[in-house]
Amino acid sequence: MPSFATSPGTRDIIAPDAARWRSFQQVFADVVEAAGFAHIIPPMFEDLGVFLRVGETTEIVTKEMYDFEDKGGRRVALRPEQTASVCRAFVEHRPVTPWKVWYAGPNFRYEKPQQGRYRQFDQVGVEVLGVDDPQLDAEVIALAVEFYRRLGLRGVQLSLNSLGDSGDRDRYAAVLLAHFSTHRDALSAESRATLERNPLRVLDSKRPEDAALIAAAPRMADQLSEAAASHFVAVQSALLAGGVGFVVNDRLVRGLDYYRRTTFEFVSTSLVAAHTAIGGGGRYDGLVAELGGPDTPGIGFALGLDRTLLACDAEGVFGAPASRVEVFVVDATGGSEAGAVCTELRAAGIGTDRAYDNRSMKAQMKSADRAGARLAIIIGDDERSAKTVIIRTMEGGSQQTVQRDALVTHVRQALGR
RNA sequence: GUGGGCGUAGCUCAGUUGGCUAGAGCGCCAGGUUGUGGUCCUGGAGGUCGCGGGUUCAAGCCCCGUCGUCCACCCCA
Structure with missing residues (x-):
């Protein structure tokens, strides 16, 4: 607890x-x-x-x-x-x-x-x-x-x-007070109390026993x-x-x-x-x-x-806005690459998130999915040695290997902008 | 403020007339033969049953109090 x-x-x-x-x-x-x-x-x-x-x-x-x-x-x-x-x-x-x-x-x-x-x-x-x-x-x-x-x-x-x-309102309040007072016993106890404080408010009562008296009450329109x-x-x-x-x-x-x-x-x-x-x-x-x-x-x-x-x-209208994370970085090298990739993409105005704690690639992909990213940037040991990264589209699952130093250009392209 | 319902894992809920180590689904975590999510399979973690008293051999199940929440009134957005 x-x-x-x-x-x-x-x-x-x-x-x-x-x-x-x-x-x-x-x-x-x-x-x-x-x-x-x-x-x-x-x-x-x-x-x-x-x-x-x-x-x-x-x-x-x-x-x-x-x-x-x-x-x-x-x-x-x-x-x-x-x-x-x-x-x-x-x-x-x-x-x-x-x-x-x-x-x-x-x-x-x-x-x-x-x-x-x-x-x-x-x-x-x-x-x-x-x-x-x-x-x-x-x-x-x-x-x-x-x-x-x-x-x-x-x-x-x-x-x-x-x-x-204000004069109209006061006059109407007096007329209402007179109306409800003559039928005081028919009013609900709550409305009787309300009547003391503010006669207009009696009109707001939702209690069924008051309905008839309210319907018969004088109209504001006549006091305007x-x-x-x-x-x-x-x-x-x-x-x-x-x-x-x-x-x-x-x-x-x-x-x-x-x-x-x-x-x-x-x-x-x-x-x-x-x-x-x-x-x-x-x-x-x-x-x-x-x-x-x-x-x-x-x-x-x-x-x-x-x-x-x-x-x-x-x-069913006006739902929560979509995630701002467009790209999720999956780093299976132990996390040595993700930081720089994130910094670069974010500086380019691309919403980017990553995983921590050196989790398995499977777990990181799961996080990418949950984050609502459109693209996953996947970097394993092979990619690191070759100075490349994999760009994977989360929806279709298609992948392409691109040069690490041309990352931003390729990500922009994959995002269609 | 008044009256009533409810309060069991992160979430939605089961828990028979009180009876041994409290369950399900979803979610979460880990696997499914060396790198990849969304479907599927297996396993796992996680609960002082809101809290405090009481009744009882024994209480998640009964009683009292308390806190919270929901519904109606009230009020209003």
Whole structure:
């Protein structure tokens, strides 16, 4: 039994997954940088106060925060998400708007772990600060859709809603509270508790006994201000014009209190477990001001790496990238030749690996196979004396003997470049 | 945080109503008559049966606790 294992809700990402993660982030970077987004790398922990602005009825703030006091007596927290950090950075640096940034990295929430729900989990995402235009809402959403397309995912459904401006949201919360309160006894115990904290969240309940009351609940759409309503309409028509399919779901609430107006969520239809939400986002027009900055509109989304990859697995798309090892050196002379051959090939830009410990040729060939190499360079005592090497193609098994000092040229040829 | 299932070799799992040195497949290692992998054959290494108590003549199998994991709720990516 090993003495140590990873802490609950954390895990090692090892081959072949680690390379897959990296290419996931690379594909994301390609998509968003082509749209003018610049990379931002905020710190992984910040003053606790930054995250408290996310909302006092938000559970990731009230009970899931990884917060602690550091040696200097500062109250800090591991970031539960990155939107608040980006807004803090905006206030701190005051870049010209529109400020379009993207990020990738881990976040931390003290939750009970489950598949697709970890205490350290990775997200990629974008944020745009300083633009009110509904055109932008549609563009941001389309960017996520394009990213899913690049991954090869097909079973992704986009849900869309508007939470209105802060006044609308408060008004709606009051109306909902009244509705559910009059039928209090019919609600599940859990929902009764939720009702106290945040009436909107009751709409999220998956408990069957709440279904009827939720279906009969008043609609957000009826509480929208004229400005918010026309913004929502504009977003929808921009999406339609861009060929982005969506479903309006006026029960879509989302967990973070700072959302205003446009909110959206991506659900994988290929996932069977409970955690089918693979991404989400929306507007947070008041957040920058909350953090002490000028009144600045903002919108963004975050996509979960783990869950999106689970969806990829379910659809059999976006597998791990192939090995970078093209050539494997099999040295049966006792290992005297392999080092120089590797150095030479690697310097020529050819991915090369070798075996150690003077293993049998058979064993070394096996390693060559496992490494995924296209070519094996075989050197025995005969070849060493003759100053030659054998180039063997792993797939067909054909071999040729070439001069040792012309190795790179012949390997290039055999690789077809 | 609440409720439930599970926890046996690196991996996926068998282990009958508790009974002698705990098994399989895959993987790994070594061979298959002097140098060459992916198929096949043979052999081998590897397990304090999550951990700690308890019941029993005897526990991988029963009981309690604990840790981990999975599922649902919750929450959300």
